[in-house]
Amino acid sequence: MGRSIRISLLVLGLVAGGNALAQATPPAADGTRQVPTFPLPISPFLSPEAQASVRNGVIHGDPTAKLDNTAVRAQLGAIRTGADQWAYAEIAELRKRYPVELHNETWNGVPVVRVQPRSAPADPTQRRLLIELHGGAFVFGRADSLGLLEAIPVAAMTGMTVVAVEYRQGPEHRFPAASEDVARVYRAALEQMPARHIGLFGCSAGGVLTGESLAWFAKEKLPMPGAAGLFCAGGDARYGGDSRYVMAALNDALLPHADGSLPIMEDLYYGDVDFRDPLVSPIFSEPLLAQFPPTLFITATRAAELSNVAYMHGRLVDLGRESDLHVWEGLGHAFHLDAKLPESQQAYRVMARFFARHLEATLPAPPP
Incomplete structure (x- = not known):
């Protein structure tokens, strides 16, 4: 692959x-x-909406693409505020489209936002739970901002309760704080239903954290959830591989050094860790990957994580694990967070069918 x-x-x-x-x-x-x-050129296979989105991204670029970590730390307050404000505007539109209720709660000491779809089954025994982990390079984003961009559509389209986790981030906290927080929420979930009826997913840093959390569950001897989704991320916390270079050039971002290393925002959370430690990058441990639940990967041809994701998918398949890989043409990292794109709706349908199949659930009827 x-x-x-x-x-x-x-x-x-x-x-x-x-x-x-x-x-x-x-x-x-x-x-x-x-x-x-x-x-x-922009891919001719994209919908008109996606072509416009990609064109806008190419023309305007990412203002953080060439910031080193000293600059990121200095501007972190503004980066956090900007990401949240953008997300809150998107969420307001999502709530017009998707019938859900939001509840701010604390599970086992960890703040969460519970997204309750109105399409949830009336029979409690038929209800399922998904745990969502937001992106943001482990330094920005919140459960009630970037987290809800995924949690709201997924909850409405699956009929499953989705819990977005407010996990600890850097530079205020260091690895493995986020993994510990996810494990606390997962333990609370296990008190409500069996592991086979629980799913775990996230995008970007949240996708990386999904893999790290599965590694943490294995370390803690917790049962694996029924399914997992690593979206816009793989099992290598440094996003290694060919696409890391290709996308850096394409996006006018910092290129890796000659030895392949590249300082990343996530370093403000990881600190001085061994990136080949399976608790950081599970891709480097076959015994750990052999314990993974059915896993769904969502990525795109203009995404820096493409090589990392393809490699991890191949490892899981070779180990006899169930792994689904879906690659969208012409789009970039975390494209599905823009729910207005037809391609994003395709991705959400893939997610919904995947979790329904592996968590033994029936999907609600689509809205008229």
């Missing part, structure tokens, strides 16, 4: 680059390729 994706990217480069590739610098003895520039 990983090799086929890399070959596809190379073919795209050959087609788009034309004669530019003929002028490429010869490769280094270690196989490193100096990639020439070439025009990369």
Whole structure:
């Protein structure tokens, strides 16, 4: 799977680059390729709404893409405020579309937002629970902001209660604070229903944390949930692989160093950890991956995590675990957080069917 994706990217480069590739610098003895520039148009396969979204992103860019961690720390208050304000405006629109009720609660000492869909089954024995972990590089975002961008559509489309977790982040807290918080919420969930009726998912840092939480559950000898979703993330906390370089160039972001390392915002949470520790990056432990529940991966061809996700999917399949990988053409990291896109609605339908199948649930009728 990983090799086929890399070959596809190379073919795209050959087609788009034309004669530019003929002028490429010869490769280094270690196989490193100096990639020439070439025009990369927006994918013709995207919906008009998605084309407009991608075009806007290319033109305006990400203001944090070239910030080192010193600058991130200095601007963190503004980054946090900006992300939350954007999310709150999106949530106001989501609540017009999706019939849910929001409840601020505390589960086992951890603040959460319980998203209760009006489509939940009347029979308590038929109800299911999903635990959502928001993104934000482990330094910004909240359960009631970025978390609800996923939790609201997923709750409404599955008929399942979704609990968005307000886990501790850096730089105020360090690893494994977030994993500990998720485990507390999971223990509270296990008091309500069996593990096979509970799912765990998240996007970006939340997707990474989903993998780390499963590793933490294994360490704590907790039963694995019935299903997990690693969205816009894989099992390597540093997002290694080809796509890390390709997307950095495409997004005019910081390129990795010659040794492949790259300071990332998440370092403000991780501190001085061993990134090959399975509790940080479960992708490096076959015994741990062999314990994973059925896992769904959502990513896209312009997402930095693509290689990481493809590699982890291949590892799980090779170990005999059930793993579903869905890659959306032409879109970028965390694209589904914009629920207005037709492609995002496709992704949410994939998520709903996946969790319904593995948690033994019946999906509610779609709205008229």
